[in-house]
Structure formats: C-alpha cells, structure tokens
Amino acid sequence: MNPNERAAVLQPLSPEYDPWDPIRSLRRLGRHVLTSVEFTVTNLCNMRCEHCAVGDALTMSEGVRVPLADVLKRLDEVEHLETISITGGEPSYQLKTVKDYIVPLLRYARDRGVRTQINSNVTLDLSRYEMMAPYLDVMHISFNYTGADDFHQVGFVHSGHSVGREVAAGMYERMMNNALALSRGGMFVSAESMINFRTHEKIADIHRLIGEMGCKRHEVHPMYPSAFAANLPQLSLEEIRAAIHRLLDSRDKNMWMLFGTLPFFACGAAEADQEIVRRLRHEPNVTVRNDPDGRNRLNVNLFSGDLFVTDFADLSALGNMAADSFDAVFEAWLRHPLNRKVDCHCDAAACCGPNLLVADAYYRDVDFKQRQAVV
Ligand code: SF4
Numbered sequence: 500m501n502p503n504e505r506a507a508v509l510q511p512l513s514p515e516y517d518p519w520d521p522i523r524s525l526r527r528l529g530r531h532v533l534t535s536v537e538f539t540v541t542n543l544c545n546m547r548c549e550h551c552a553v554g555d556a557l558t559m560s561e562g563v564r565v566p567l568a569d570v571l572k573r574l575d576e577v578e579h580l581e582t583i584s585i586t587g588g589e590p591s592y593q594l595k596t597v598k599d600y601i602v603p604l605l606r607y608a609r610d611r612g613v614r615t616q617i618n619s620n621v622t623l624d625l626s627r628y629e630m631m632a633p634y635l636d637v638m639h640i641s642f643n644y645t646g647a648d649d650f651h652q653v654g655f656v657h658s659g660h661s662v663g664r665e666v667a668a669g670m671y672e673r674m675m676n677n678a679l680a681l682s683r684g685g686m687f688v689s690a691e692s693m694i695n696f697r698t699h700e701k702i703a704d705i706h707r708l709i710g711e712m713g714c715k716r717h718e719v720h721p722m723y724p725s726a727f728a729a730n731l732p733q734l735s736l737e738e739i740r741a742a743i744h745r746l747l748d749s750r751d752k753n754m755w756m757l758f759g760t761l762p763f764f765a766c767g768a769a770e771a772d773q774e775i776v777r778r779l780r781h782e783p784n785v786t787v788r789n790d791p792d793g794r795n796r797l798n799v800n801l802f803s804g805d806l807f808v809t810d811f812a813d814l815s816a817l818g819n820m821a822a823d824s825f826d827a828v829f830e831a832w833l834r835h836p837l838n839r840k841v842d843c844h845c846d847a848a849a850c851c852g853p854n855l856l857v858a859d860a861y862y863r864d865v866d867f868k869q870r871q872a873v874v
Contacts, residue, residue, distance in 0.1 A: 682713030765848035
C-alpha cells in the first residue's frame with residue numbers, strides 16, 4: 500500500500516477518537532500502559548518564545564543523535580504503541596533532520612498503523628512540512644496571537660539579541676500562509692493556544708484567526724510555570740475559568756476544540772468548578788483530554804537516549820534507551836512516588852487525574868487519591 504492508501508484505512512481523528520488520551524488504554528486494559536512515545540529530535544529553534552516550556556533546553560548547536568536503527572528497534576518492542584509525537588525545538592530547523600529522522604519515524608508509524616503528531620512553529624520553508632504530509636496525522640502549531648505585533652512581542656524574548664518588527668512580521672506571515680496552505684492541502688492542522696496573562700482576554704480573537712487559517716482543531720491549555728514560563732505571572736483559577744467560558748461563548752461550533760491540562764476536575768468542591776466541568780462535557784465538538792504525560796507517554800531525547808516522563812518536567816531521566824526498553828522504564832515510572840501522588844481515576848467522569856505541573860501549581864495541599872468525582 501502507498502501512504503495515501505494506508506491513510507485511507509485509518510480511523511479519522513475526531514472528538515470520538517483521540518488516541519493520545521490515556522483514558523482509552525486505561526479502560527481497555529484496566530491499567531496505564533505505554534501507548535505513546537514522544538521524540539525530542541532537536542534543541543535548535545529559530546524562535547525564543549517568552550513562554551517556551553522547553554526554553555532552558557534550547558541550544559545554538561547540537562551533536563550526534565542516537566542511530567535511527569536503534570530507535571526503531573526500541574519502538575518495535577513497545578507492545579501497545581498507538582501514537583508517536585515529534586517535538587523540539589523546531590523539529591524542521593534543519594532539513595537534514597527532516598530527511599534523516601522525522602520522515603523515517605513518520606513512515607515507520609504509518610506502516611505500523613500508529614498515529615503521528617509533530618509540534619512545529621511552521622515558520623520555515625513550506626516544502627519541509629510538505630515532505631511530512633503523506634505520513635502525518637496532526638501538524639500541531641502554537642498560536643497565541645491576534646497579529647504580527649503580538650508575535651513580535653512574544654516570540655523572541657529570550658533571543659539574546661533584538662529581532663526587528665519587519666523580520667518578525669515576515670515570519671508571522673509565513674506561518675499563517677503555511678498553515679493555510681497545509682490545511683488546504685488536506686493536512687490536519689491543530690493550533691494550540693495557551694491561556695495566560697497575555698491571551699486570556701483576547702482568546703476569542705485568537706480562535707477566530709485559527710479558523711481563518713483553516714485549522715481543523717483548536718487546542719487550549721492553561722500555561723504552567725515551566726522553563727521560560729516559570730517567572731511569568733500565573734493566572735488565578737477564576738481568570739482561567741472566565742477565559743474558557745469566553746471562548747465557549749464565542750467559538751465556531753463546527754471546529755473541534757480540545758482542552759488539555761485543565762486545573763478543573765469532577766471532584767472539585769467549588770460550584771464554579773462543577774459548572775465548568777459540566778459545560779465542557781455537554782458542549783458539542785468539545786473534548787477534554789487527560790494529559791498523556793506520565794499516563795501513557797514517555798519522552799525520548801534523541802541525543803542522549805535519556806527517557807523522561809515529559810519533555811518539560813524538572814524530573815531527572817528515568818532511564819536510557821541504550822540499556823532499558825521503553826516499556827520497562829514506563830513500568831518503573833508507574834511505581835514512582837511522584838506518580839503515586841496523582842494516580843487517581845474516576846471512570847464515570849472519564850478522568851485519570853491531574854498533570855503533575857497542574858497539581859503543583861494549584862493543588863499543593865490536595866490529596867487527589869482521597870477525592871472522588873461528584874459530577
Ligand atoms: S480522577 Fe482524580 S482528579 Fe479526576 S475527578 Fe477523580 S479524584 Fe478528581
């Protein structure tokens with residue numbers, strides 16, 4: 500089968516089918532298993548965003564990657580593999596990375612019926628993204644802007660040198676045009692926005708522009724204090740709730756909206772929490788994804804071979820692919836005291852507990868293992 504024929508027999512991604520959500524494998528197998536592997540393929544990036552969750556890891560040059568054959572061998576061992584994600588940095592920063600690692604990894608996934616996502620800023624040459632198109636399920640882009648001035652203000656804060664408005668505006672335009680061209684070509688472009696101190700009041704305008712770029716999905720996450728974002732102002736739970744209601748009031752109801760890493764749970768005692776959980780549950784074309792980090796996913800650093808529970812946790816490596824299989828490292832993580840802290844599950848609420856960053860940011864004194872869904 501050629502890539503197009505293979506794609507045609509795969510179940511389309513939809514609000515009813517999101518293979519990244521760990522609740523699916525938990526329900527099917529009765530326990531958390533590794534279904535998702537994320538690869539950090541580069542630490543290079545042409546931007547230095549104010550909020551970058553992996554900002555501390557970004558570099559100006561980088562060394563040699565683990566051989567592709569070793570990576571594929573480790574993937575072969577993952578019994579329940581359902582998704583592969585590729586992240587950076589900007590994964591397509593070097594054409595050679597696209598050719599030597601990204602396309603082969605995507606092709607491997609497509610041959611195995613495994614679904615794929617790449618996280619990109621799509622500000623580089625369109626042809627790099629087109630090379631991935633035959634094998635890619637989700638082109639995941641970040642979009643937190645209402646125009647080129649926002650992009651300029653946010654995108655180069657940690658560059659170490661000033662980037663002129665003209666240059667930034669050119670990149671912004673290319674990003675918009677690339678997203679539109681890829682969408683028109685049939686690619687599933689999913690734009691992620693953060694709810695943070697800059698975006699929470701203009702999230703409806705951001706949503707509108709995402710629709711204009713032809714994106715099939717708008718993904719929304721609150722910003723949490725990781726890496727470059729660690730010193731930015733944190734919103735209150737009330738402000739996050741208000742932004743979500745604002746967005747739901749004004750959104751395009753034909754576009755799939757995926758919320759993730761939310762700090763609101765069906766076990767929340769506050770009436771406002773229960774109200775937003777109920778609303779999100781009943782809105783058409785809206786899903787709330789349980790966070791894959793630590794539930795069904797590991798992150799692999801392709802330079803060191805180190806294995807992490809997420810690409811942005813401060814937690815040290817849990818193992819290394821030279822010595823450990825991915826499944827073995829994931830099993831060890833399930834027994835880790837940090838995981839035990841947040842490893843709850845209320846099936847009727849389709850919830851399998853908070854992300855560690857969320858618990859740390861808003862629920863330090865809460866023992867989720869003692870709570871139960873009430874809505
Ligand atoms: S699974 Fe945990 S976080 Fe989710 S509703 Fe139940 S107790 Fe709360």
